[in-house]
Amino acid sequence: MTARTNRQWILTARPQGDAFEDCLAWREQPVPEPGPDQVLVRTIYLSMDPSNRIWMQQASYIPAVPLGEPMWGVILGEVVESRNPRFRPGDLVTGMGAWADYCLSDGKGLGPVPRIPGLPLQAFTGVLGPTGLTAYFGLYDIGRPQPGETVVVTAAAGAVGSMVGQFAKLRGCRAVGICGSDEKARWLVEELGFDAALNYRGGPAELRRGLKAACPSGIDVYFENVGGWISEVAYGFLNLRARIPLCGLISQYNAAEPQPGPRNMDILLVRRCRMEGFIVLDYMDRAGEMLREVGPWLADGRLKWKVDVDHGLETAPRSLRKLFSGGNTGKLVVQVGEEPAA
Amino acid sequence: MTARTNRQWILTARPQGDAFEDCLAWREQPVPEPGPDQVLVRTIYLSMDPSNRIWMQQASYIPAVPLGEPMWGVILGEVVESRNPRFRPGDLVTGMGAWADYCLSDGKGLGPVPRIPGLPLQAFTGVLGPTGLTAYFGLYDIGRPQPGETVVVTAAAGAVGSMVGQFAKLRGCRAVGICGSDEKARWLVEELGFDAALNYRGGPAELRRGLKAACPSGIDVYFENVGGWISEVAYGFLNLRARIPLCGLISQYNAAEPQPGPRNMDILLVRRCRMEGFIVLDYMDRAGEMLREVGPWLADGRLKWKVDVDHGLETAPRSLRKLFSGGNTGKLVVQVGEEPAA
Numbered sequence: 001m002t003a004r005t006n007r008q009w010i011l012t013a014r015p016q017g018d019a020f021e022d023c024l025a026w027r028e029q030p031v032p033e034p035g036p037d038q039v040l041v042r043t044i045y046l047s048m049d050p051s052n053r054i055w056m057q058q059a060s061y062i063p064a065v066p067l068g069e070p071m072w073g074v075i076l077g078e079v080v081e082s083r084n085p086r087f088r089p090g091d092l093v094t095g096m097g098a099w100a101d102y103c104l105s106d107g108k109g110l111g112p113v114p115r116i117p118g119l120p121l122q123a124f125t126g127v128l129g130p131t132g133l134t135a136y137f138g139l140y141d142i143g144r145p146q147p148g149e150t151v152v153v154t155a156a157a158g159a160v161g162s163m164v165g166q167f168a169k170l171r172g173c174r175a176v177g178i179c180g181s182d183e184k185a186r187w188l189v190e191e192l193g194f195d196a197a198l199n200y201r202g203g204p205a206e207l208r209r210g211l212k213a214a215c216p217s218g219i220d221v222y223f224e225n226v227g228g229w230i231s232e233v234a235y236g237f238l239n240l241r242a243r244i245p246l247c248g249l250i251s252q253y254n255a256a257e258p259q260p261g262p263r264n265m266d267i268l269l270v271r272r273c274r275m276e277g278f279i280v281l282d283y284m285d286r287a288g289e290m291l292r293e294v295g296p297w298l299a300d301g302r303l304k305w306k307v308d309v310d311h312g313l314e315t316a317p318r319s320l321r322k323l324f325s326g327g328n329t330g331k332l333v334v335q336v337g338e339e340p341a342a
Numbered sequence: 343m344t345a346r347t348n349r350q351w352i353l354t355a356r357p358q359g360d361a362f363e364d365c366l367a368w369r370e371q372p373v374p375e376p377g378p379d380q381v382l383v384r385t386i387y388l389s390m391d392p393s394n395r396i397w398m399q400q401a402s403y404i405p406a407v408p409l410g411e412p413m414w415g416v417i418l419g420e421v422v423e424s425r426n427p428r429f430r431p432g433d434l435v436t437g438m439g440a441w442a443d444y445c446l447s448d449g450k451g452l453g454p455v456p457r458i459p460g461l462p463l464q465a466f467t468g469v470l471g472p473t474g475l476t477a478y479f480g481l482y483d484i485g486r487p488q489p490g491e492t493v494v495v496t497a498a499a500g501a502v503g504s505m506v507g508q509f510a511k512l513r514g515c516r517a518v519g520i521c522g523s524d525e526k527a528r529w530l531v532e533e534l535g536f537d538a539a540l541n542y543r544g545g546p547a548e549l550r551r552g553l554k555a556a557c558p559s560g561i562d563v564y565f566e567n568v569g570g571w572i573s574e575v576a577y578g579f580l581n582l583r584a585r586i587p588l589c590g591l592i593s594q595y596n597a598a599e600p601q602p603g604p605r606n607m608d609i610l611l612v613r614r615c616r617m618e619g620f621i622v623l624d625y626m627d628r629a630g631e632m633l634r635e636v637g638p639w640l641a642d643g644r645l646k647w648k649v650d651v652d653h654g655l656e657t658a659p660r661s662l663r664k665l666f667s668g669g670n671t672g673k674l675v676v677q678v679g680e681e682p683a684a
Binding site for chain 2: 262
């Protein structure tokens with residue numbers, strides 16, 4: 001805590017198309033003082049999420065980041081000063097913060113991070129953070145897989161996808177992942193226990209052949225993280241009354257023009273499928289429910305998780321890029337500051 | 343019943359694009375004899391449905407019509423000969439039949455049509471037939487509108503749409519229809535009691551302005567009959583947790599190439615919407631449930647219905663065309679034979 005300077009990434013323009021890095025500018029300012037009811041949080045980990053890209057561009061389930069302000073992100077940090085009775089210096093917290101060394105918060109979007117012996121703090125950026133909640137409730141609450149059913153997840157080697165497939169297995173389903181490299185596919189099958197994993201980079205015809213072999217009984221839950229042509233191919237395998245939790249459409253976030261939906265939506269009609277959008281914010285108050293089931297899986301090693309760490313706030317825009325180019329495996333974070341001693 | 347000849351429309355090819363009439367050929371054959379357990383049905387009314395176009399082309403929730411066979415359709419007819427113990431000559435029946443004067447059935451797809459004093463037989467082709475069931479269960483079971491919510495329905499002057507809007511009103515909702523002419527829009531508002539109706543032919547910008555004025559509280563249920571750009575405009579008004587019963591995509595059935603889905607499916611995610619396909623066949627065994635609620639509405643005139651009748655089997659292909667060109671209002675049927683004396 002010797003830094004008197006607060007380094008920040010400022011959003012300077014709304015990105016048009018792919019080049020979102022150009023819309024972020026580095027700025028150094030004095031560390032701010034907390035006002036009444038505010039806390040000052042020192043960033044330890046900055047979560048890299050596809051939603052960062054959305055927040056740069058437009059209002060969604062939250063407003064867009066205002067131009068001229070620090071970029072928003074989910075952070076894990078340490079309270080260093082507090083004028084809010086809920087928080088004390090030294091508390092570890094997670095929630096909405098800024099792409100900065102420090103940020104102020106009124107505490108409303110912050111939750112406590114417990115110290116659990118043997119569990120690295122990084123677990124709270126992924127499996128026990130928003131992405132874990134997203135996977136858990138998106139699959140179980142929206143997807144409602146039954147034992148023996150087939151669950152297909154896209155962006156399967158990502159933070160959410162890698163959990164979805166494992167959660168599917170842990171409830172007795174067949175889990176099939178779609179990902180962007182053979183190496184990721186091997187990781188999903190050999191390390192995480194997916195029944196099959198397919199590299200989509202061979203194109204639609206190859207993916208179709210792959211799904212046909214990997215899903216001999218069709219698809220009962222298609223966990224949507226990607227959109228575009230991959231969805232169109234997968235729709236062809238949907239079973240009667242299949243469910244599609246609509247979690248993300250990452251193939252479209254960097255497009256300069258809005259991208260069309262799948263050309264075979266008639267399948268949703270004919271096969272009586274249900275597609276449903278959801279946002280993790282709606283499930284924050286049910287985190288305890290997840291922890292009760294997932295805790296033991298973490299403790300005995302049945303549930304595996306991986307955090308891909310980039311180092312230094314200055315890498316954040318390049319790090320975010322990886323989500324769109326397929327450059328990460330597991331949960332991607334930027335380490336901005338040191339973890340406090342346990 | 344003097345006809346010894348069975349006039350029929352035969353499907354000769356799978357339609358490519360718009361010109362489905364070219365795939366139907368007129369044929370005259372002797373009236374067939376029923377085999378064991380079969381009935382011979384004389385067609386009175388032939389229902390014109392968008393699904394006819396699908397059945398010409400491809401397997402869906404039922405197989406495609408085989409080439410060289412009579413075109414399939416929903417009929418209302420009279421049993422003229424029976425070797426099936428469930429049916430007697432003179433029984434009125436409805437269900438899957440053929441575009442023909444007569445067809446054979448094993449009785450499995452046929453249900454009885456009761457004679458109700460004061461209720462024209464034509465009611466069983468629309469409001470009390472499959473289209474009424476479609477509107478009833480699609481809206482109430484899939485759409486689940488609550489009193490005070492706003493329901494928007496496309497193809498609103500059609501057989502299903504005109505019922506959906508009235509069912510919405512009868513459960514205390516605001517009903518807004520989208521249709522293809524000013525005359526239809528007037529009919530929806532002035533005769534059927536819709537709160538507003540919009541003619542989509544002015545294009546996307548005009549429809550957007552119209553919806554903005556007609557749906558000041560947004561859209562809670564978007565009953566989908568059409569697809570394409572109309573849906574894309576409507577999605578912009580979807581409220582948090584809106585429901586989209588996916589009933590039809592008529593804008594796409596005549597397209598030579600599969601048509602892309604809406605370019606703003608991210609709205610379904612961000613606003614946590616639910617889209618769900620359904621098929622009326624799944625609700626056939628719940629028809630009694632509908633009759634109990636709808637019967638009194640019909641009896642006291644609160645629920646209005648209209649049947650648009652074309653005359654003569656030879657008009658069937660031209661009649662079907664009307665569904666796609668916006669040429670009908672209400673339920674479209676072809677009268678093939680005379681109603682029996684009551």
